[in-house]
Amino acid sequence: MKNILLIGGSTGIGYELSQKLKKDNNLFISTRDQGKFNDPNIKTHELDLDKEFETDWLPDQLDGFVYLPGTINLRPFKGLKPSVFLDDFNINVMGCVKILQKVLTKIQAAENPSIVMFSTVAVKIGMPFHSSVSSSKGAIEGLTRSLAAEFAPKIRVNSIAPSILDTPLAEKFLNSETKLENSRNRHPLKEIGSPKDISEIVKFLLEDNSKWMTGQIIPFDGGMSSVKTN
Numbered sequence: 001m002k003n004i005l006l007i008g009g010s011t012g013i014g015y016e017l018s019q020k021l022k023k024d025n026n027l028f029i030s031t032r033d034q035g036k037f038n039d040p041n042i043k044t045h046e047l048d049l050d051k052e053f054e055t056d057w058l059p060d061q062l063d064g065f066v067y068l069p070g071t072i073n074l075r076p077f078k079g080l081k082p083s084v085f086l087d088d089f090n091i092n093v094m095g096c097v098k099i100l101q102k103v104l105t106k107i108q109a110a111e112n113p114s115i116v117m118f119s120t121v122a123v124k125i126g127m128p129f130h131s132s133v134s135s136s137k138g139a140i141e142g143l144t145r146s147l148a149a150e151f152a153p154k155i156r157v158n159s160i161a162p163s164i165l166d167t168p169l170a171e172k173f174l175n176s177e178t179k180l181e182n183s184r185n186r187h188p189l190k191e192i193g194s195p196k197d198i199s200e201i202v203k204f205l206l207e208d209n210s211k212w213m214t215g216q217i218i219p220f221d222g223g224m225s226s227v228k229t230n
Contacts, residue, residue, distance in 0.1 A: 001026050001041075003059050003110075004206060007099055008047065008068030010036040012167030013202070016195040017066065018042065020203050028058055030099075049095040053102045062106040064206040066116045067096040071136075072169055074129040085132050092136035093143065107155060115151075116205050117144055119161040121221040137161075141217050148215030156214040158205050163221035165193040187222030188229045 002025045008014045010033035018037070021027055027042045030053070034044040045057045049069065071088045073080070096117060107113045119137040122130040140159055148157040164170050164183055174180050174192065184190050198220050204210050205218075219225050 002063035002206070003028065003061055004064035004066070005058065005062050005103065006030070006066050006068060007096070010034075012068075012169060013165070013195045013198055014066075014068040017199040017202050020199055021206070025064075026059070028062075049091060049098075053099045055102055055106070058103065058106060060106060061109040062103060062113065063110045064114050064116070065100065065103065065107055066202060066206070067099070068118065069095055070118060070169060071133060072173070073132045074173070075132075076129060077131045080132055085135060088132045089136045089139065092133070093139045096140070097143070112208055112211055113155045114206050114210070115147070115155060115157045116202050117157075117159040119144075119159045119217055121161050121163040121219065121225050123161065124217075124219075124225045144217060145215050152214060156205075156211070158210075158213060158216045158218060160198065160201055160205075160218045160220050161225070162193055162198055163187060163224050165195060165198060167195055187224050188227040189222040191222055193220060193222060 004021055004025045004027050006014055006018060006029045008031060009018050009029040010031040018027055018029060022039055022041050029037060029042060029044045030047040031044055032047050034046065037044050069091055071091050073084055073088060117140050119140050120133060122134045123138045123141055144157055144159040151157060164173060166174060174183060183192055201218060201220060
């Protein structure tokens with residue numbers, strides 16, 4: 001069984017992923033809601049991005065690392081204070097960097113380890129009111145490619161770039177039929193992405209079946225970044 005570390009994981013993508021992985025892997029989840037999990041194959045620890053990440057609860061070897069915390073601050077640039085950009089960067093990027101540095105030796109000890117991070121479709125196509133989240137997620141894409149080059153051939157590093165997903169993080173943007181319909185219509189496939197579907201991609205990237213993939217930014221956006229239908 002592989003040892004997989006999920007940073008975040010009590011809701012949305014992380015929780016769906018934990019349910020997919022727990023049968024065949026040993027899961028270690030750093031989360032703000034430890035009570036969500038009650039399974040012998042899941043070990044939890046409190047997540048606090050403002051504190052130094054503790055590693056004594058982890059095994060000596062980690063086969064997979066997934067960083068899930070993120071933000072969605074969609075506001076006009078004129079009204080965004082620099083502190084918002086810093087907060088988004090700290091959660092989306094620096095949280096990942098600091099934890100990854102703490103557990104890197106454990107990842108290096110594995111035979112075919114995989115690191116998975118998250119970007120956004122807005123980095124590629126440019127969308128209004130996305131300046132803060134796109135700035136930080138753009139940094140994630142740069143980090144993905146840089147680490148993939150630095151860690152090759154030992155460690156694989158990939159990111160997924162989704163459009164809006166039906167998760168608690170995006171709830172305020174999908175909390176009415178009008179918002180749902182408008183969001184569906186912005187995508188060529190006329191659907192909203194689900195945690196269940198995207199967790200399948202993460203699972204694949206953690207498995208040996210993806211052992212020839214690294215440095216990739218994988219779109220998961222209903223066709224938004226590459227298809228125009230009208």
